[in-house]
Every structure is written in structure tokens, then in C-alpha cells.
Amino acid sequence: MRAFSYDRPDNVDAALRGVAGQPGTTTEAAVKFVAGGTNLLDLMKADVMRPERLVDISRLGLDRIEEIGDSGGDGGLRLGALARNADTAYDERVQTRYPMLSKAILAGASAQLRNMATNGGNLLQRTRCYYFYDTGTPCNKREPGTGCGALTGVNRIHAILGASDHCIAVHPSDMCVALAALEAVVRVSGPKGERIIPFADFHRLPGDTPHIDSTLAADELITAIDLPAEGFAKHSTYLKVRDRASYAFALVSVAAALEMDGQTIRTARLALGGVAHKPWRDPAAEAELAGKPASLETFAEAARVLLHDAKGQSHNAFKIGLAERAIVRALAEAAGVEHP
Amino acid sequence: MSQPTGPASRGHAQTQPAPPPEALEVTLTLNGSRRTLHVAPWTSLLDALRLHLDLTGTKKGCDHGQCGACTVLVDGRRINSCLTLAVMMEGRTVTTIEGLASGDTLHPLQEAFVEHDAFQCGYCTPGQICSAVGMLEEGHAKTDDDIRELMSGNLCRCGAYPNIVAAIRQVMDGQSKDGGKP
Missing domain, CATH: 3.10.20.30 (Beta-grasp domain)
Incomplete structure (x- = not known):
């Protein structure tokens, strides 16, 4: 690992002073926050990320999970940015009111990593594209302008939606797929005070600037993730398809959440992981489900709409059919409809 | 600091x-x-x-x-x-x-790993045992499938998994019988 300096502030203002004046987005920053360290330190060992200074934010006290609003239970839940993934997944309120989120978190990584990794860090983890990790190959995300090794290389795990000629990497998080479906809100502190970022606007598509993962500025700190009151506890699930039974990234994952009126779908949320540079949502596919009877035919039609523009690479075209079937199965499980 | x-x-x-x-x-x-x-x-x-x-x-x-x-x-x-x-x-x-041990008295999980021959080369064993101690403290494992899932962050290239699960299972069952104390 390259040399860097280290600081450990004990409050948010001091942490923000540590990154004050940095231009650009947090992805490109020379001074980085470290909390769990599970992804950043790994990338530093691989020489993919080369921060000059680490600001250890693990003692800022942003590790609580709290009710939003005065009365318990109807104003949503605030997940501290520094609450550990394991503590979040096993929190009784999360398990009861947001079971899809709990399931998604527990589908990711290993127990040790979930004990270390924080909620804010989960949002900022970087792609596991082999070419991004291998400094001997070209990668526009790691070294802008060098090209994309995956486009002509081994691209079995790569994107089928929203990719560009510059990058076909996917976002690796499970937790973020559930947060996208829940329409969580990211709370951020910076030099101009607090701001909120709707989850759909937090991550970005690669376009011609794949070296930027998110819209978080280099002088900002995630303080919390707010969950709206509606948790879809009755009709939701998280389905993850991967190469191993445990401890593997998703080839395709689906967060499916429904509001039902008898056997009719009132509203639907559908988010996919493992298929794009960010958790993938498609308003047209969700609209396709609204007002329809909960049936395998309805679900298949929504899957067709969502995957209409999907494009396979040389090794990952199987993901299109896989995603189609995963969507149908996840929606069937969420709705309580029998499926093959 | x-x-x-x-x-x-x-x-x-x-x-x-x-x-x-x-x-x-x-x-x-x-x-x-x-x-x-x-x-x-x-x-x-x-x-x-x-x-x-x-x-x-x-x-x-x-x-x-x-x-x-x-x-x-x-x-x-x-x-x-x-x-x-x-x-x-x-x-x-x-x-x-x-x-983990108290003097010459092994931790119950160390004891169980020996008893069940839950290793071959032994390189992964310290990590397996520390992980199992942590898992039992967390208290989320109830079944053998739970043990396999919650121990998936510990690889054993010798493939001693069946005996590792058996060793952990024994200590887990002993804990529940004795009211949570190994």
C-alpha cells in the first residue's frame, strides 16, 4: 500500500474540515473518508485507489438507527451513515417494517464484512469489474481515457442496461437495490450545510465519465439514509441470483415491492442489481404493473418492458433471460402468487 | 488522536x-x-x-x-x-x-474442532474458530444451513466443512442446553 497520512476527528465539523476545499466528486478525491474500510483498503492494496490522506470517521457518532418524526413508527426510519450493515439488517424495526432491505443486506458479502461495513460506505463501494481492479489493463473508470478492457474482454458479470462505449461495469451493492426500490433519501453534510439526495440521483450512469460513480461532492459527508414510512412489509422480497449459494456478487438481483388491493396491484416498485452502473429502475415497467391483476402474465409483461432495451455483451447475454425470469419470480413471491 | x-x-x-x-x-x-x-x-x-x-x-x-x-x-x-x-x-x-483459551483449558470451540477433526492443514483454523466464536455470540444461527451461510466468509481449501459444521453445531447445542454458556 502507498503511504498516506491519517486523521481521526471526533465530530462532523472536524471531519468536514478534513475534506474542505476539495474540488469535484468524492470518487476522485485525494482525501478520503474511511469507516469500515472493507472496499477502500482493498482497492488501496490493489493500487487502484491512491488517497494521500484518510480521515477516519468511525468515531463521529453517526451510528444510530432512529425513528423520523415524533411518534414511533409512522414517519420512517433514519439509518445512521456509520451504522454497520449487520446492525442495520438485524435491527428489529428494519426487519419488521423493511424486510426487503434486511434480506438484501444479508444477501451481501460475509458476516465479517457486514460487521465492518457501514451504510454510507455501502453506497460508495466501487465496481468489482476485473479490469477496474487490474492495473495492467485499460479502464476508463480507473484511468480516464485508457479505454475499456471489459468491452472486448471477459464480460460475463457486466452490464446489460444503461452501459456506454466507455464503461460496462455494474454497481455491486445489494443494499442499494433495496434502497432504490424503497425510494430512500441520502442525507449529506457539506460546507454549505445539509442537503438531501433522492436515491435515484445518488448513483449515476457511466456515459463518457465513468470515473465518477456518484453525485456526492468531494467535500461532503453522508450522515444518514432516510427510509420513507412505506416499507412494503406485506408484499416485497429481494431475490439474488449468483454463482455460489453464499458470499458472491449478484449476476442479477431483484427488489420487488407491491401495494395490493386484493389480487390487484395498486402500485409497484422494481429495482434490479447486477445489470447496470447503478441500481436500475424503470418507471414504464412499474406503470405496466399498476392496476393489473397479480399474475405470471402481468409480471412477464413488466419484465419485457423493463428489458426492452437490454443489450448483451459477448459473454453476458444470458443475463437478459435470467433477469426476465428473476423479475417474474420476485414479483410472484412478493404478491404471493404460485410460480414454477 | x-x-x-x-x-x-x-x-x-x-x-x-x-x-x-x-x-x-x-x-x-x-x-x-x-x-x-x-x-x-x-x-x-x-x-x-x-x-x-x-x-x-x-x-x-x-x-x-x-x-x-x-x-x-x-x-x-x-x-x-x-x-x-x-x-x-x-x-x-x-x-x-x-x-481464546484459559491457560491450558481450551475454548469449547477449540476443543470441538479437535474432537471433530475439523481441519486438515490447519491454515484456516484460527480464522474459522474466531469466526465461529463471533457467530455464536451474534446468536442468529439455528440450523446447519444457518451455520453454513453465516460461516461463508471462511474458506477451507482442504474441504473440512462437514466437520467444521459438526464442531460448531456441538458447541451451539451445548450452549442452548446450558442456557447460553459454553
């Missing part, structure tokens, strides 16, 4: 506007004893244990958080010591495989 204890005058630092400190002081409780060490910021907890503290029971497998051989307990929770900086451990309580 800790102050640098040595000048950053060697090697890399010449071109940096603010040279990284060579060593920072960190004080932690390690296997029941208070220890102070001086480490460069980029020293992992794993390297600090093995190279600075002569505790080589904790193993370096992949050094990337994928194999679990480096698992230790920090404040009672299992983590990968390869993905943690030693300087982040200020004030923390760290328990390694060397800290």
Missing part, C-alpha cells in the same frame, strides 16, 4: 507537501493485556499482529477479505483483520486465537 512519534524523513516523503507520518501510536487491549505500539498508518491490523506483536496465530490468506483466515474479534465482533488499519484500533479490545 495519536501524534507521530518519528520524523517522516526517509524514502517516499520528499515530494509530498505534507509528508505522511512514519509511525503513529495506538493503544489497545489485546487478549486481555493493554498494549501500545507504533505503526505506520498503512499497517493493517493483521500485519501489526503478526509482525509487530509476534502473534502469528492469525493467518494471512488472501489479504483481500475473501478467505477469512485473518478473522479476529474486535470488541467481541468478528472482522477481517486484513481490511482494518491498526491505527483504527485505538481503544478497542482485540481477541485473537491466542486469547
